[in-house]
Amino acid sequence: MEKNDLFVKKEAGVATLFINRPEKKNAFHYDMWRAFPRLLHEIENDTEVQALVIRGVDDSVFIAGADVGEFQTVRATEEGEAEYNRAVEEAEAALMKFSKPSIAAIQRHCIGGGCIIALAADMRFSAHNGLFGITPAKLGIIYMYSSTKNLADIVGPSRAKDLLFSGRIVGAQEAYQIGLVDHLYADEEIIEKTYEYAKMLTKRSQRTVKGAKQAIDEWSRGYREPSGALKQMIDSSYSSEDYKEGVRAFLEKRSPNFTEN
Known part of the structure; x- marks a missing residue:
């Protein structure tokens, strides 16, 4: 992979993962899928980061999909196909398991593999010029199960079928309007x-944010009861430093200064 096809910058507690291939409309090639989990792991372990933004390097495009131009080489055999799909699945899973809030900032094209990334993020913010499409029906392949579930969870089964059947x-x-995007903004904003x-x-309290994220993720995976780890997170929150600071700040009518990561 060209070393700067994906890169990370940090500022004021926010990491940005830039997709930097505008000459190819930020289409993801195999090595980018492979590198994506590693970059997320580095951000995950950075205690100075509390939130992640994923965006294109400029305002020309978010991600126009996978790089179909390499399919006849990297996906030419059953082994190559399996390896490619594994790389995509691992990239998607890494973002879904990422413990800090993640936002996909979408400008213009968010197609195919771009939707895989966007749907795996916690939230999707779009400019009015955003364009969304999930197009395996135009390629003769079947969308990954995990990505299909993400789509159906977010927009509902009927709308997911519409998008997948029609491309x-x-x-x-x-x-x-269908819930695929959470916030909609003017292109320039x-x-x-x-x-x-x-x-x-x-x-905000990072303890609260992480607990809420885990609770919602467990619910979406079909848990009937909170896991032991989540139950412990909930119970321990009431004796945490963040809780004490939150109560003090409320009583003193000031903004809280949370310190836990």
Whole structure:
């Protein structure tokens, strides 16, 4: 992989994972899928980071899909196909398991593999120029089970079927209406508003954020009861330093200064 096809920058508690292949509309090639989990692991272990933004390096595109141009080489055999799919699945799983809040900031194309990344993030913020499509029906392949589940969980089974059966491209307004997009902003405001939100999250209790994220993730995986780890997180929160600071700040009518990571 070209060393800068994916790169990370940090500022004020927010890490940004940039997709830097605008000449190919940020299409993901095999080595980018392979590198994605490693970069997330590094951000996960960085105690100075409380939130993640994923975006294109400029305002031209988010991710226009996988790099179909390499399919006839890297996916030419059954072994190559399996290895490629494994790399995509591992990238998706790494983002879904990422413990810090993640936001996909979407400008223009978010197609195919771009939707895999966006759907695995916690939230999707889009500019009005956003375009969304999941297009395996135009390639003769079947979308990964995990990605299909993510889509159906977010937009519902019927709308997921519509998008998958047709492979049609939907605009940002429709994506927002069906729940595929969480926040919709003017083209010139999307980046500013995304970072404004991400920086706000760094001021919240990270204990609360992580607990809420794990609770929702467990619910989406079909847990009937909280796991032991989640139960311990909930119980211990009431004796935590963040809780004490939150109560003090409320009584003193000031903003809390949370210190736990």
